[in-house]
Amino acid sequence: MSPRPDDPVRPSPIEAIRDDLAAVDTLTAGMTKVTAGFLLQTPRPTLVECGPAVSIQSVIEGIRAHGLDPDDLAYLVISHIHLDHGGGAGDVAEAFPNATIVVHEVGVRHMVDPERLNASSKRVYGPLYDSVYGACTPIDEDRILGVGERETLDLGGGRRLELFQTPGHAKHHIGIFDPDTGDLFVGDSVGVKMPGMDVIRPATPPPDFDYVLAQRSLDTYLSLAPETVHLAHYGAVDPPMEALQEAKDRLEIWMEAAEAAWTDNADLDHVAETLGHRFASEVTDVDGDPDAKGRVELLSGIRSNAMGLVRYLDLKEQGRVAT
Numbered sequence: 001m002s003p004r005p006d007d008p009v010r011p012s013p014i015e016a017i018r019d020d021l022a023a024v025d026t027l028t029a030g031m032t033k034v035t036a037g038f039l040l041q042t043p044r045p046t047l048v049e050c051g052p053a054v055s056i057q058s059v060i061e062g063i064r065a066h067g068l069d070p071d072d073l074a075y076l077v078i079s080h081i082h083l084d085h086g087g088g089a090g091d092v093a094e095a096f097p098n099a100t101i102v103v104h105e106v107g108v109r110h111m112v113d114p115e116r117l118n119a120s121s122k123r124v125y126g127p128l129y130d131s132v133y134g135a136c137t138p139i140d141e142d143r144i145l146g147v148g149e150r151e152t153l154d155l156g157g158g159r160r161l162e163l164f165q166t167p168g169h170a171k172h173h174i175g176i177f178d179p180d181t182g183d184l185f186v187g188d189s190v191g192v193k194m195p196g197m198d199v200i201r202p203a204t205p206p207p208d209f210d211y212v213l214a215q216r217s218l219d220t221y222l223s224l225a226p227e228t229v230h231l232a233h234y235g236a237v238d239p240p241m242e243a244l245q246e247a248k249d250r251l252e253i254w255m256e257a258a259e260a261a262w263t264d265n266a267d268l269d270h271v272a273e274t275l276g277h278r279f280a281s282e283v284t285d286v287d288g289d290p291d292a293k294g295r296v297e298l299l300s301g302i303r304s305n306a307m308g309l310v311r312y313l314d315l316k317e318q319g320r321v322a323t
């Protein structure tokens with residue numbers, strides 16, 4: 001499934017969404033439509049999300065083949081430092097020597113020295129660490145911009161990106177908003193909706209998932225009244241305001257289901273099994289698309305969601321979460 005080192009690189013497909021915006025399929029895990037990247041074709045070209053290190057050469061080759069001069073990429077913006085979003089950032093920094101790498105301020109030290117991030121990812125992903133994700137390579141600190149409460153990126157020609165912290169899925173998550181076009185890039189903070197899914201599924205993994213912060217971040221998105229909401233997994237959800245409300249509702253439903261199961265028996269296996277009975281049918285086979293279930297299991301499996309929800313409930317019981 002994943003490319004071997006001697007395989008020729010398959011360039012990422014890049015498709016126009018508009019004149020100034022293109023979708024980049026990062027070909028994560030050797031599958032299509034796993035992690036979306038977005039290329040903002042503004043005077044200062046900007047890539048949003050790059051996917052993991054293992055498939056990063058596809059992204060780099062795809063962008064080159066698309067005609068972008070490697071010297072011209074101004075920014076790579078990563079919604080959060082989980083490896084399916086930013087694992088290849090060090091390779092992008094090397095291939096595009098003028099690009100500034102933009103991450104939440106909490107993520108900066110992990111990009112400069114990824115040893116701990118790589119070690120913890122290896123524990124979380126097991127054998128998939130080597131086949132799907134791969135190690136982050138270090139980035140010089142002077143190439144990185146850490147996003148505090150708010151940040152504005154100058155894209156040239158009067159265009160800009162507004163960045164702001166949107167914790168909940170992870171404490172190092174940011175929202176990325178283009179106020180001129182209304183494009184809102186939300187990483188994993190709205191959830192996932194991939195081929196074969198009729199509803200948005202919340203992404204509630206350990207170790208950071210926080211229900212109150214996640215709902216608050218969704219309220220922040222609603223307050224922006226975006227024209228388009230772009231999920232990292234995978235692509236636009238329509239209509240945007242209804243999708244954001246659906247994400248809030250689905251998150252509440254998952255939280256309530258998890259809490260009911262956890263109250264009954266706080267064991268992870270019990271909660272995961274209960275959530276599986278309730279939500280597994282959300283993902284259906286897609287004719288002609290053998291990867292439909294594999295994608296969801298890779299990125300937003302029920303057990304991973306259960307782990308984050310159980311951890312949150314345990315911490316809440318101990319009075320250790322935001323209220």
Ligand SMILES: [Zn+2]
Nearest residue numbers: 082084188232
């Ligand atoms: Zn993700």
